[in-house]
Each structure stands twice: as C-alpha cells, then as structure tokens.
Amino acid sequence: MMRIKRACRPVLTPTATPTATQARHLHLAPPFLLDSYVPRYQMLGSREAAQKRSRAYAHLRKCNLCPRLCGVNRYETTGMCLIGDKAKGHNGSGAVFMSGCNLRCVFCQNHDIAHQRNGMDLTPEELAEWYLKLQTVGGVHNINIVTPEHVAPQVALSILHARELGLHVPIVYNTSSFDSLASLELMDGLVDIYLADFKVWEPSSSRRLLKADDYAATARESVRAMHAQVGDLCFTPDGIAKRGLLVRHLVMPGSEREGAAIMRFLAQDVSKDCFVNIMEQYTPRAHVGKARRGAAARAGGGGEARYQEINRPVNDDEVASVRQAAEAAGLWRFNEPPKHEGFAI
Numbered sequence: 001m002m003r004i005k006r007a008c009r010p011v012l013t014p015t016a017t018p019t020a021t022q023a024r025h026l027h028l029a030p031p032f033l034l035d036s037y038v039p040r041y042q043m044l045g046s047r048e049a050a051q052k053r054s055r056a057y058a059h060l061r062k063c064n065l066c067p068r069l070c071g072v073n074r075y076e077t078t079g080m081c082l083i084g085d086k087a088k089g090h091n092g093s094g095a096v097f098m099s100g101c102n103l104r105c106v107f108c109q110n111h112d113i114a115h116q117r118n119g120m121d122l123t124p125e126e127l128a129e130w131y132l133k134l135q136t137v138g139g140v141h142n143i144n145i146v147t148p149e150h151v152a153p154q155v156a157l158s159i160l161h162a163r164e165l166g167l168h169v170p171i172v173y174n175t176s177s178f179d180s181l182a183s184l185e186l187m188d189g190l191v192d193i194y195l196a197d198f199k200v201w202e203p204s205s206s207r208r209l210l211k212a213d214d215y216a217a218t219a220r221e222s223v224r225a226m227h228a229q230v231g232d233l234c235f236t237p238d239g240i241a242k243r244g245l246l247v248r249h250l251v252m253p254g255s256e257r258e259g260a261a262i263m264r265f266l267a268q269d270v271s272k273d274c275f276v277n278i279m280e281q282y283t284p285r286a287h288v289g290k291a292r293r294g295a296a297a298r299a300g301g302g303g304e305a306r307y308q309e310i311n312r313p314v315n316d317d318e319v320a321s322v323r324q325a326a327e328a329a330g331l332w333r334f335n336e337p338p339k340h341e342g343f344a345i
Contacts, residue, residue: 032234032273037242039170040230041163041190048189049160055186056153065152065183066102067218102150103178104211105199106287106307107252124157131162135169141240142193144172152183159190170242177219177226178212184225193233194226194245198266201258209307223247223270233275233333245270246335248277251319253310260325267329276326277335280319284311 044052063070101108122130131143148155159171170192177196198219200206206215226245233244247270249262259278266274289311292304305311326334 032232034234034236034242037170037192037236039168040192040243041159041171042168044160044189052156052186052190053160056156059153059182059186066149066178066180067212101147101176103176103215106209106211107282107284107310108286122154124154125161127154127158128162128165128167131158131167132165135167140169142170142172143167144174144195146174147176148173149175149179149183152179152186156186156190175222177222178210178215179218179222181221181225184222184229188229192230192243193241194230196223196226196245196247198223198247198249198262200252200255201261201265205255205258209310220265220269223266227270227274232271232273244275246275246277248279249322250279250282251314251322252282253312253314253318256318256321256325259322260329263322263326263331264329267326267331272330273333274331275333275335276331278319278323278326280314280316282310282314284313 059065061073063073134140134143145155155173159167171190172193172195173187173191174195175197177198196219199215200209201216203214203216206212212218223245230244233241233246235241247266249259251259263276266276288307289305292306323334
C-alpha cells in the first residue's frame, strides 16, 4: 500500500506531445504541471456540502457503497464489510487505514486489518481530527485514506468537517476499485488523487482469489469514473502530485496475461497518459500456502497447500512481461524505482 511521503518518482524529460519517433517521458510541463493547487473540497459551496452530507447519511441507511449492494441499514447492522455507521481506523506513517473490506482477497497484504475487526471506532468528526493531527506533522503532503470503499459516507463527512477545522492538503483515496458508482459520485469534489488498484482481469480469478463474481467489470467502470473526475496525474513545480489518477497493478505469479489485458484497457479506455505503478512486491500472505481444512482437506487428501498457484513471489520475467505489454499498448508514465530526490505522493 502506498502511504504519505512514499516516493512516486517519474523520469524527467522534455516533452508531453512527442512525435511517433520520439521517446516520451514525464516532465514537469503542461499538461501535467499545475502552477498552484487548491484542494477540491475547498472549492465546494455551502449548498453542495450540505447536499453531500445528506447523501452520505442516506447511503448508510440502505447501503449501496459497493457492487455487493447489501442494502443493509448500517445504523443497525453490518454487511460484507463488517463495519456499521462508524469508521474503524488505524493510523500509521501519515496514512489513515480503514479496517474492514468489501473484498475477501485470499492473498491480502493487510489481512489483519482488512479481514478482522481490529482498530478503533471513530465518528466522522473524530476521523477529521486525525487528519488535522497528521497535517501538523512536518512534510505531510496529503491525507492518504487507505481502503475507504466501505466507509465512503463516513470519509465524506470527515472531509467536510475537517475543512471547517482548517484542513488544507489534498485528499488521496486509496482504493481497491471495487467501488459503486454511487460512492464515487459522493466522493466527487472531495478527492484530489485516486490511488486505484486493478488487481485481476478474468472473472475466474476474481471469483477464486477475491471472492467477487466479476471484480474486473466493476474496476473498469470505477477507474473510468475516477479519471473522469480528476484526469491524469498532475504535479506542482516542487514535484508533488496534487491531482489525478494513479493506477497500481500488483503482478502475481503466472498472471502476466491478465496484467497485459489491464494495461491495454488503461491505454485504450482510460488514457495513454495514465500514470501506472506496476508493483513487484507480491508476497504469499493471508490464506495462501496454508494447509487445507475441513471438507476441502478430506476431498483433496489434506496434503496440498491452499492456492498453490500463487504460493511464491513473482519473478523478474513476469514483471518485465507486464511492463512490456504496458509500453506496447502506449502507456509511458510509470512509477520508476527511486533514482533521485523529489516527486513524492
């Protein structure tokens, strides 16, 4: 998970509109340069803010925040995400982690937070106070809200309250992309940077590994909606990202073809200028590699570990294959390994 101040260092270059024979590189130049930046939530009028508050409460009464459409009254019970009307949060290294999740990724890299009832209950007002505490820490460029899909109303209310308390840094919405369009519409005008995962492409993979019928269809719809709101990733002259979309893909063992399909989608259906982070740090965690239990163990003899096909790190060839597919599709703005200071997100 990318947190505040984690480096996002693109390559410096001269042009944003090259010819077919020129190598394209990222540079602090139009259209990716902002002279200055005011967070979007600061631009909301009082009437728009009041409307968002009303919509946020309505979402909680009949939850439609993710494609599961539980429809539960979150003031009385919980749905798939295990969270009621309060947010359940963890704080760490400049990011605010929201406990619970509407996915059930078998390889979850934050299993103890996402799949268990850990953390402390926070009202939107208390959550807003955390933002202000983080803002007072020197060098904090934004508030990075991690896995907020299932608590979008509470996050919306917290941002609106925080602006009244003096919040003035951009908001980063760090999501799995398993969002409903209704929740993204609620966040429109409040979020400056969408940090969106695109995990898998095939329905069979989403059913087996994410426990969602067709994650990719939702992610495609969500990523397009995010890009429509904030556009391509842009920076101020000091090299700090302020607004736009960044899409991450965690390369997994044997998933090169799915990664290539995701890259083609981004180039063809979103933007060839989409900023992409092809991540190589996959580690078997959560349920991967664990011994089979119950009926599954009896049926399979109990010897083979669970999800054996992803029970290893990725290799360099697999990562390189996805990167090559991205470049072949026309993508060119990548999150590169650190080579110099600057360009933080």
